[in-house]
């Protein structure tokens with residue numbers, strides 16, 4: 001009797017011990033998960049661009065949370081996200097796991113998604129939209145968590161596992177809801193920052209960049225041109241007799257001409273060239289990897305395209321011409337100077353060439369040549 005009681009107690013103790021071990025393991029596991037989550041959040045909050053944020057979520061979260069598949073769907077009704085990413089040279093169209101949806105309803109309708117995360121088995125018709133990578137194995141169970149901020153639906157975070165039991169209906173969703181809410185805050189913040197960054201550097205009338213942007217970019221372009229020993233050309237463009245257009249057709253017609261002319265110049269330039277409205281009816285373009293003769297050819301193409309324009313406004317046709325001054329910085333043939341000094345020289349030389357073009361009768365291109373040419377070369 002005494003022995004059997006002792007045996008019972010020993011067995012109970014062993015069971016208790018193993019329960020305790022199990023609990024300790026779970027506590028350790030949870031504390032590790034919590035630490036990982038905190039570090040994920042801290043790093044996420046420190047990111048300052050949309051592209052960085054997308055890369056971080058798609059790249060790091062998969063390993064961090066031991067997922068087989070992850071994707072991010074962002075609502076981009078006004079095509080803003082696409083244009084921000086494009087400007088940053090982020091190849092969003094080929095980024096595996098990133099989807100831009102044109103409307104909130106596209107998601108809500110296709111999935112019947114409420115404000116709560118969906119957890120459960122992968123269902124082809126419903127889930128395909130969120131996990132539609134070409135040759136990738138489809139997940140067996142998924143979580144689709146809406147990203148919502150101030151009642152606005154921003155997209156969804158989609159997690160998948162090849163194991164059927166990883167995400168099952170009825171499981172607690174606090175963890176994923178928490179991550180989704182932190183991502184939503186970061187997404188909203190980054191979108192606001194990107195919008196502010198662009199609007200403060202864009203001229204609202206013409207949609208091209210403003211002088212502030214040019215002043216930032218010209219130094220970066222010169223740095224690059226020095227590093228790669230490549231030429232950089234600058235065009236100074238000014239609409240001819242613009243005052244007459246304003247006086248003859250009205251200020252609004254003048255505004256319309258400015259926007260049309262900016263559009264034509266932009267069309268002739270390459271995507272990576274810089275175009276900025278410098279002042280009233282003046283524009284400056286920076287052409288990377290373009291020597292003096294290439295720059296003159298491009299300027300001539302712009303001049304011709306504008307001379308051929310038929311700008312229509314309020315049933316009237318407004319004739320427009322433009323004069324262009326060209327200047328080129330050739331790293332291999334120039335004196336070593338700080339980029340701020342080169343920038344100033346480049347713009348001043350192009351401006352002086354423009355003045356020549358005006359003096360010689362307008363609707364023409366004048367080339368001011370190379371800046372800061374070194375005597376020793």
Ligand SMILES: Nc1nc2c(ncn2[C@@H]2O[C@H](COP(=O)(O)OP(=O)(O)OP(=O)(O)O)[C@@H](O)[C@H]2O)c(=O)[nH]1
Nearest residue numbers: 238239240241242243244246251254255280281358
């Ligand atoms: N409509 C409109 N006019 C502007 C804007 N900014 C500047 N202007 C006008 O642009 C005109 C520039 O005139 P001028 O500097 O005399 O030069 P111009 O008439 O183009 O003559 P040239 O440059 O010598 O061929 C001025 O009448 C300005 O009021 C703008 O945003 N919209």
